Amino acid sequence: MAVPVWSVDPRTGKQREQAGAEATAADVDAAVRAAAAALPALADRSVRSRLLREAAGLLEESAAEVIATADAETALGVPRITGELARTAFQLRAFAGIVDEGTFLDVIIDHPDPAAHPIPRPDLRRYKIPLGVVAVYAASNFPLAFSVPGGDTASALAAGCPVVVKAHPDHPATSVLCADILRRAAVAAGLPADTVVLLHGFEAGVELVKHPLIAAAGFTGSVPGGRALFDAAAARPRPIPFYGELGSLNPVVVTAAAAAERAEQIGTGLAGSFTLGNGQFCTKPGLVLAPAGPDGDRLVGALTGAAQGALPGVLLDSRMRDTFLKGAAARAALPGVTVPVEPGEVPGDPLAVRPGYVEVAARDLAGQDAYEVLLEECFGPLTVVVRYGDDAELGAVLDRLPGNLTATAHLGADEAAEPDGSAVALLARLTALAGRVLVNGWPTGVAVAAAQHHGGPYPATTSTSTSVGGTAIERWLRPVAYQDTPPALLPPELRDSNPTRVPRRVDGIRE
Structure with missing residues (x-):
C-alpha cells in the first residue's frame, strides 16, 4: 500500500494536502531507467539551451502559484520566495548561456607532430562529455534555488545529464509543481518528459544513490544525512562522485x-x-x-x-x-x-x-x-x-x-x-x-556569478567543487580524448572545421 506524502503548514502544524506517495524500490528503478532513456536526446546542446530557457519562462509564468505554495509549506515569507524564484529563473538562463557558448566543453586539440621530443605526438583531441543520470537531493531551506529547479538540476541538465530529484519532505507540493514545470519545458524543447523525474520518500533517497544507472549525485542538507549518502555512493560496486553540501559555521x-x-x-x-x-x-x-x-x-x-x-x-x-x-x-x-x-x-x-x-x-x-x-x-x-x-x-x-x-x-x-x-x-x-x-561584509547571500564558489573543505562539502556559479557544470562531466581518429568519426566540436563554433585550444593557442 502506498504511503502518502503530506504537505504541512509549519505555521500551524496542520496538513495542507497530499502531495504524492513515497516511492518504492520498483518506482525508483523505473524512474532512473526512464531518465536514462532520455540521455541520448540531450546530446544536442541547442536543445538543452532551449530546455533551460523554457523552464525559466514557465517558472515565471507560474510564479503566483509556486510562491504561494512554497510560502505555505516553508513559512519563509512571500518576499523571500519571490526573490528566490527570480534567482532560480536567472540561474536557469545563465546555464543556457553557458551551454550556447560552449567553453565548458574544454576542447583541446593537439595535431600530430612526429618530430616531437622526447616522444612523437599522435593526433589528440579532448573534450568533456556528460556522466549520465544525476540524482539530486533537494534542500529544505531553499525550496526553489537549491531544490527541484535549482542549481544542481540546472547545471546537470546543462551538462547533458537527465535528473532524478528526491524531493525534500518539507516542501513536497512545491516540488511537484516545479517538477511539472521542468517536464513541460522538456517536452516544449523536444525532449522526453522523463528528462526530469521526481521521487518522494526517505527510502527512495537511499535506493536512488545505489542504483547502478545513477552516475553522480548532488546533495544539500545535514552532515549525518549527507555523510550516509556519501558513504553509500563510495561503497557501490562502481563508486560514483557525490557532491554534498553538509554544514558550515562560517566563522x-x-x-x-x-x-x-x-x-x-x-x-x-x-x-x-x-x-x-x-x-x-x-x-x-x-x-x-x-x-x-x-x-x-x-x-x-x-x-x-x-x-x-x-x-x-x-x-x-x-x-x-x-x-x-x-x-x-x-x-x-x-x-x-x-x-x-x-x-x-x-x-x-x-x-x-x-x-x-x-x-x-x-x-x-x-x-x-x-x-x-x-x-x-x-x-x-x-x-x-x-x-x-x-x-x-x-x-x-x-x-x-x-x-x-x-x-x-x-x-x-x-x-x-x-x-x-x-x-x-x-x-x-x-x-x-x-x-x-x-x-568587511556578511556571508549570507550567494551571488550567482561566473566567479562564485559555493563549497569548502569538509564538512562544508564532500568535494572541491561549487554548487553555485557557472563552474558547477563541471561536476557532471568527464574528459575523453580521441587519438588518431578519422575526421568523419569525430564529434563536431573536435573537427578541424569546428562547425559548432565552440571556443578551443588548438596546438596550444586559444581560438
Missing part, C-alpha cells in the same frame, strides 16, 4: 582595529545576518571572534540590542525546531558560557522560536574538548560570540575550526590598505578554512 573574525572604528555597525550587521531567514541560511555566521576590551564590549552591546529587537519566527519543520531548542540549551549550559540574548521558545506560540546568541572566552573554547559543540553548526537563529584577548588566543580557536563554506574578516581601514601587514596573514588563515573569503 567571522573582527580585528581590534575594526572594532575600534565601527563596533556598533558590525554588531548590528551581525544581528541582521545571523537572523536572516530565521537563521536558516547555509552561510549564516555561526561563530564570531570579537576582541575583548571596551571596543568589543561596544560591539556585543550593539549586537544585543539588535538581536533583542529581532522578530521570532517559525522554522521549516517541527523536527528542526526541536533540534534547535536542544542545541541552544546545550550551548547555554556549558560552564563559562553566558547568554546575553537567550534563544529559545516563544511564550504562547508552540511553533515559533526567538533568536539569540551565547558568548564564551577564547581561552575556554580553545582549551577544552567539552566545548566542541560550540564548533558545530546550529541550524536556526543562533550564533556564538568568542571573545579573544590577543592573536595567540585567536589563532588557537582558528586552529580548531573545521572546513567551511565561508570565512569573513572585518578589518580596520589601515589594515585593509597594507599589502604586507597582519591582515594578509589573517586572510591566509581563513583561506585554508573556507571556499569563499569575505572582507
